[in-house]
Amino acid sequence: MTLHEYDVVIVGAGGAGMRAALESSQRARTACLTKLYPTRSHTGAAQGGMAAALSNVEDDNAEWHTFDTIKGGDYLVDQDAAEILCNEAIDAVLDLEKMGLPFNRTEEGKVDQRRFGGHTRNHGEAAVRRACYSADRTGHMILQTLYQQCIKQEVEFFNEFYVLDLLLDKDPQSTPEGEEVSVAGVVAYELATGEIHTFRAKSVIFATGGAGKVFKTTSNAHTLTGDGMAIAYNAGLPLEDMEFFQFHPTGLAGLGILLSEAARGEGGILRNSEGERFMERYAPTIKDLAPRDMVARAMANEVREGRGCGPHKDYVLLDLTHLEPAHIDAKLPDITEFARTYLGVEPYTEPVPVYPTAHYAMGGIPTNVQGEVLRNNTDKVKGLYAAGECACVSVHGANRLGTNSLLDINVFGRRAGIAAAEHALATEAAAELPEDAEGRLRAWVERLRDTVGTPGAESIAQVRRELQETMDRNAQVFRDEASLSAAKADIAALKERYEAVGIHDRGQRYNTDLLEAIELGFLLDLAEVVVEGALARKESRGGHYREDFPTRDDENFMRHTMVYGGEQLRLDYKPVVVTKYQPMERKY
Amino acid sequence: MTATAEAPAAGEVASFEVTLRIRRMNPEGTSEHGAGEEYWEEHTIQAHATDRVLDALHKIKWDIDGSLAFRRSCAHGVCGSDAMRINARNRLACKTLLKDLNPAKPIMVEPIKGLPVEKDLIVDMEPFFASYREIMPFLMTSGPTPERERLQTPEERQRFDDTTKCILCAACTTSCPVFWTDGQYFGPQAIVGAHRFIFDSRDEGQWDRLEILNDKAGVWKCRTAFNCTEACPRGIEVTKAISEVKKVLNTGEI
Ligand SMILES: Cc1cc2nc3c(=O)[nH]c(=O)nc-3n(C[C@H](O)[C@H](O)[C@H](O)COP(=O)(O)OP(=O)(O)OC[C@H]3O[C@@H](n4cnc5c(N)ncnc54)[C@H](O)[C@@H]3O)c2cc1C
Ligand code: SF4
Ligand code: FES
Numbered sequence: 001m002t003l004h005e006y007d008v009v010i011v012g013a014g015g016a017g018m019r020a021a022l023e024s025s026q027r028a029r030t031a032c033l034t035k036l037y038p039t040r041s042h043t044g045a046a047q048g049g050m051a052a053a054l055s056n057v058e059d060d061n062a063e064w065h066t067f068d069t070i071k072g073g074d075y076l077v078d079q080d081a082a083e084i085l086c087n088e089a090i091d092a093v094l095d096l097e098k099m100g101l102p103f104n105r106t107e108e109g110k111v112d113q114r115r116f117g118g119h120t121r122n123h124g125e126a127a128v129r130r131a132c133y134s135a136d137r138t139g140h141m142i143l144q145t146l147y148q149q150c151i152k153q154e155v156e157f158f159n160e161f162y163v164l165d166l167l168l169d170k171d172p173q174s175t176p177e178g179e180e181v182s183v184a185g186v187v188a189y190e191l192a193t194g195e196i197h198t199f200r201a202k203s204v205i206f207a208t209g210g211a212g213k214v215f216k217t218t219s220n221a222h223t224l225t226g227d228g229m230a231i232a233y234n235a236g237l238p239l240e241d242m243e244f245f246q247f248h249p250t251g252l253a254g255l256g257i258l259l260s261e262a263a264r265g266e267g268g269i270l271r272n273s274e275g276e277r278f279m280e281r282y283a284p285t286i287k288d289l290a291p292r293d294m295v296a297r298a299m300a301n302e303v304r305e306g307r308g309c310g311p312h313k314d315y316v317l318l319d320l321t322h323l324e325p326a327h328i329d330a331k332l333p334d335i336t337e338f339a340r341t342y343l344g345v346e347p348y349t350e351p352v353p354v355y356p357t358a359h360y361a362m363g364g365i366p367t368n369v370q371g372e373v374l375r376n377n378t379d380k381v382k383g384l385y386a387a388g389e390c391a392c393v394s395v396h397g398a399n400r401l402g403t404n405s406l407l408d409i410n411v412f413g414r415r416a417g418i419a420a421a422e423h424a425l426a427t428e429a430a431a432e433l434p435e436d437a438e439g440r441l442r443a444w445v446e447r448l449r450d451t452v453g454t455p456g457a458e459s460i461a462q463v464r465r466e467l468q469e470t471m472d473r474n475a476q477v478f479r480d481e482a483s484l485s486a487a488k489a490d491i492a493a494l495k496e497r498y499e500a501v502g503i504h505d506r507g508q509r510y511n512t513d514l515l516e517a518i519e520l521g522f523l524l525d526l527a528e529v530v531v532e533g534a535l536a537r538k539e540s541r542g543g544h545y546r547e548d549f550p551t552r553d554d555e556n557f558m559r560h561t562m563v564y565g566g567e568q569l570r571l572d573y574k575p576v577v578v579t580k581y582q583p584m585e586r587k588y
Numbered sequence: 589m590t591a592t593a594e595a596p597a598a599g600e601v602a603s604f605e606v607t608l609r610i611r612r613m614n615p616e617g618t619s620e621h622g623a624g625e626e627y628w629e630e631h632t633i634q635a636h637a638t639d640r641v642l643d644a645l646h647k648i649k650w651d652i653d654g655s656l657a658f659r660r661s662c663a664h665g666v667c668g669s670d671a672m673r674i675n676a677r678n679r680l681a682c683k684t685l686l687k688d689l690n691p692a693k694p695i696m697v698e699p700i701k702g703l704p705v706e707k708d709l710i711v712d713m714e715p716f717f718a719s720y721r722e723i724m725p726f727l728m729t730s731g732p733t734p735e736r737e738r739l740q741t742p743e744e745r746q747r748f749d750d751t752t753k754c755i756l757c758a759a760c761t762t763s764c765p766v767f768w769t770d771g772q773y774f775g776p777q778a779i780v781g782a783h784r785f786i787f788d789s790r791d792e793g794q795w796d797r798l799e800i801l802n803d804k805a806g807v808w809k810c811r812t813a814f815n816c817t818e819a820c821p822r823g824i825e826v827t828k829a830i831s832e833v834k835k836v837l838n839t840g841e842i
Contacts, residue, residue: 037713039756040659040667097737100727100790102745102752109739134752140666141752148726192706221661255638257664338664341683342638461650504654507616510707513654 001438002197006031007424008417009186009199011163011228012207014041015139015409016388016416018146020205021155023417028424031199032155033188035162035223035515038147042209042221043409046139047260047335049116049131050096050406052089056110057129062086064122065130067581069404072118072291073362073397074542075558075583076241076576081369081393083579085404085411092410093132101145103134114331115265118291118401124588127289131403136260136334142406160191162515165231165441166204168384169431172236172375173566181375182382184431187438189445191515194508196445198437202430203420206232206365206373206386207413213519214527215358215476216468219251219258223519228390230522232365233529237375238562240392240574241363242526243533244543246400247477249295251357253315255342259335259354261402264288266331269319270299271351272307278316283588290588293399293543296356300477303355310353317351356477360400362543363533364392366562366574371416377562377574383423383431387416394560397576398542448517449506457502460517467494467520467527475531480548484535491528498524528569533561536571554583606691607632608644610656611698612708618655626705630694635686641674641697642681645709658709665821668757672709673698678759678819700762716758719774723782723800728793744789751784751829753822760816760826766809773809774801776816776826783829786842798837807834 008024010017013034024030034041053060065086070077097103097111104112113129121128134141150157165187172181185200208228212220233239249270250259264270270288272278282298283290290298299316308314320328320336325348328336336347345352365386366374371393373384388409395408451457467490474487498521505513539553540546560574609630617623633647642660649656658681659669665683672681675689675696689695703711729738754777761767761775782801786794801807807830816826836842 036661036667036669037717037756040661040669042662042667044755045662045664045666094737098727098733100785100788102748102788103737105740105742105745107742109741109744111737137666137753140755144752144754151721152724152726221667222663223661334666341685342664459651460654505657507614507655509615510657510710511655512657513649516654 002195003200004031004197005200005430007201008203008205008420009033009201010205010207011186012209012388013038013157014207014209014388015043015142015146015406016413017205017207018150019410019413020207020387020417020420022146022149022153023414024421025153025155027421030156030421031158033158033161033163033186033199035160035191035227037159038150038157039143041143042224044140044143045221045258046142046406047136047258048262048265049114049133049138049403050093050142050410051116051119051130051401051403052093052132052407053086053130054090054093054111054113054132056106057113060121060128060130062089064120064128065089067123068119069395069401070397070581071586072401073399074552074586075554076244076394076397076541076560078394078577079579079581080577081395084369085395085407088411089407092407092414096142096145096410099145099149101134101141103132114262115289116402117261117264117289117295119403120286127286131265133262135330136262136332139406158188161188161197162191163188163227163231164518165438166235167434167437168235168381169434172381173564177376177379180382181379182431183384184433185437187441189441189515191510194511196438196442198433200430200433202424202427203383203385205371205416205420206390207388208390210361210389211523211526212358214468214471214523214530216472217251217256217355218358219248219256220358225519225522226361226390226526227519227522228386229364230525232373233525233565236566237373237381238366238564238572239363239529240366240560240562241394241533242361242529242563243537243561244362244398245358245530246292246360246362246543247296247356248292248359249299249356250318250354252338252342253310253353253355256357257338257342258357258359259318259338259352261292263318263320263332263335266327267323270295271317271319272302273309273313274307278302278307286588291399291401293545294588296477297545299356315353315355318354319351320347321349321351358476360405361389362392362394362396362398362400364390367391367393369393369415370419371412372419383427385416385420387412398544444518445514448503448514451502452504452506454502458497458500460501460503460520463494463497463501464520464523467491467523471527475534477545479534479544479546481535484531487531488535491524491531495524495528525565529563532569532571533563537561558583602637603634604691605632606635606644606686607694608648609694609696610708612656613705614655615707637687639686640682641684641686641695642670644686645681645697657707666755668755671700671757671759671762673700678763680757680759680821683821700758702762702768703758713758716761716775716777719778720756720781722774723778723797724793725781725785727785727788727791728796729790730792738790740789747789748784748787750824751780753824754780754784755822757821759819759821763815763819765813765815766811770809772805774805776810776830779807779830779833780824780826783833786833786836794842798833801833802837807837
């Protein structure tokens with residue numbers, strides 16, 4: 001075993017992790033551990049933009065942005081957090097520009113802005129141009145720029161280190177409320193050598209990104225297996241609002257690859273088999289630019305009612321053919337290339353087949369606005385932070401607005417980085433490591449290695465496929481008691497089969513077979529949490545739509561779900577923070 | 589890899605058989621092959637019209653032999669993980685459709701060349717990233733930081749647009765014959781990375797970077813073989829970027 005000691009250890013080098021590292025490494029001795037090379041992180045896949053009320057092209061302000069965020073999130077948003085998000089947005093964009101991010105520009109040379117779903121002028125009057133962007137590769141530019149700054153600041157990276165266990169000084173579930181629990185470090189597996197490393201630290205930040213691979217059709221990378229969320233959950237910490245998963249309306253049909261909402265922001269129109277612009281019926285005011293949950297449901301409904309397109313009538317069309325090719329090339333070059341490369345469709349002249357794709361986890365590891373992780377509704381875990389998609393602050397509530405996540409990772413990544421460094425500087429010594437710190441991981445890895453050659457072993461790929469299929473079938477855009485119960489039963493059976501999976505590769509070096517088996521374990525745990533939360537939430541709100549309870553029920557459910565693991569999965573609730581926005585009906 | 593009118597509509601399943609010949613190497617050895625021994629292995633699988641080389645590799649890894657090692661993440665050509673040599677050309681496995689390769693012959697899949705092979709299709713990327721770090725790939729400015737954004741006209745922004753697209757996949761560098769044989773050369777990607785800042789109107793570090801590129805390991809090693817431009821999955825005109833940098837060095841003018 002190798003032991004490392006740092007003030008701050010950051011897990012993840014996507015947008016949130018690197019933004020945190022830039023702050024933390026200026027103040028304290030920091031290591032950034034990442035299972036991928038930083039520039040491979042899925043932040044680089046983000047396309048459309050990053051929201052901030054810069055008012056560079058039309059009148060806008062942070063208060064309107066806050067209102068839109070809260071309404072878009074169907075009033076499950078913690079309003080104090082949303083205020084911070086939108087107030088700090090302007091500096092977050094300007095900071096990136098000063099770091100060198102090549103934003104698209106207005107004629108006067110300022111950062112240009114475009115329209116995006118759910119972002120409006122004066123509390124819903126009309127769509128507003130709030131998204132700062134760089135063609136349709138905004139996430140790529142953010143990831144590259146942050147990485148470039150990390151090179152400049154000589155941030156210490158541990159590339160291709162998989163963090164697989166979290167070390168706390170006490171069991172967070174059996175420790176009484178009000179008593180202190182502290183972080184002690186993390187345990188990581190080095191891909192190149194198979195060696196297990198223990199990192200002791202005064203502060204740890206989780207920034208491990210999303211969990212889209214719980215579903216079959218997804219815009220998320222193969223590596224987005226919710227590791228940070230599952231590791232926290234398995235260490236006895238709760239997960240918040242996991243039943244809220246965003247299905248993005250425009251995934252390439254059959255593939256799930258994302259076509260940014262920017263396509264509609266730039267004038268693209270959704271049509272059904274009759275050529276009808278059906279969003280006019282569902283959201284008369286802002287039509288195709290309604291929030292994602294509404295558009296995704298409308299699309300699924302068109303297909304369900306027989307107005308789908310194609311030989312199996314199982315998708316709708318995104319029509320860009322009325323846009324100038326030059327405009328498409330300037331504003332949407334990458335996504336139109338995806339349509340050409342992967343479906344052989346020419347967007348200049350043909351509409352593109354699209355269908356909702358699992359996109360974004362609104363839920364995650366509960367934190368306060370400093371990024372500090374909560375172990376129940378009130379107690380923080382000392383020294384433990386989370387930021388980005390793996391965290392739930394909660395600024396997205398039941399449905400995230402497009403362009404608010406690139407904002408979230410910058411605002412809360414920065415905050416977590418500062419808070420973690422300050423905590424480390426104010427702390428004499430890191431908590432003691434538990435005895436045999438890496439024992440749990442070592443046992444897991446050895447058990448998997450021993451499965452090589454076991455006759456009749458279950459296949460990782462098969463169990464994963466069945467998990468993803470049941471989630472797509474039963475826990476996607478439309479849900480009800482029966483479908484969710486079916487998913488629950490399937491997951492329970494798959495968890496049993498998981499105990500019998502076998503791997504092929506016994507080796508130490510670059511054993512991605514072994515790691516896929518571990519990641520599958522995380523996916524199974526998270527799927528169970530998603531489904532349990534969804535079963536218990538007998539209402540429809542944002543991304544969670546129950547056909548058997550089709551309306552929002554503020555009296556009983558305007559509260560966050562908190563799921564605790566351990567021997568017996570347990571549900572609890574946490575109140576929503578309301579500052580000045582009273583819930584109202586969500587119409588667009 | 590462009591549009592074809594006869595491409596089957598999404599959801600339609602046209603299935604066909606393909607064979608992959610994969611260059612393998614296990615640093616720890618297997619029951620049949622010694623540690624570090626390189627060998628070819630063939631697998632035949634069923635594929636669909638929309639399947640990419642990456643899907644075929646996954647089919648092999650997931651259903652036949654889990655020990656096959658390769659990197660991948662995004663699966664749609666934006667993260668730069670899976671550059672490999674496919675039919676003797678550097679490409680991203682996730683962006684290369686099987687139907688666009690000749691299915692009558694086995695598809696040859698090898699690790700990219702010029703970087704040490706670690707296992708199967710995985711190479712050591714450290715030397716590549718070290719060259720990138722070498723050219724100081726970050727905005728350099730002097731004077732006080734402005735309140736608001738630095739201004740830049742759309743034309744100034746357009747000037748370096750092409751090289752901002754780089755995803756650090758190494759397809760260009762590892763297709764370069766000079767890079768293969770010369771242990772010193774930074775390779776085309778480092779020049780692309782420098783170009784992105786040299787032509788950015790906000791940057792003031794051009795001459796520091798140009799000095800590095802003027803060095804013996806820099807631009808003058810390039811013999812304009814054009815392999816890099818052909819290899820780039822992001823469509824960056826790599827050779828053009830290199831010649832623009834050479835021109836600045838020759839004329840002293842940006
Ligand atoms: C296709 C697509 C387009 C999008 N477009 C937009 C957009 O236009 N605007 C917007 O606001 N949002 C957009 N989003 C959402 C947004 O991009 C993401 O939510 C955000 O980038 C997540 O950033 P992150 O830093 O939390 O995670 P990521 O960027 O996913 O980074 C996760 C990091 O954690 C590391 N990691 C994971 N597990 C481990 C482990 N076990 N050990 C060590 N390291 C680990 C990974 O290596 C990686 O470095 C989009 C998302 C997708 C998928
Ligand atoms: S220039 Fe092109 S080929 Fe070279 S590393 Fe960048 S994206 Fe890859
Ligand atoms: S897997 Fe990301 S580029 Fe191919």
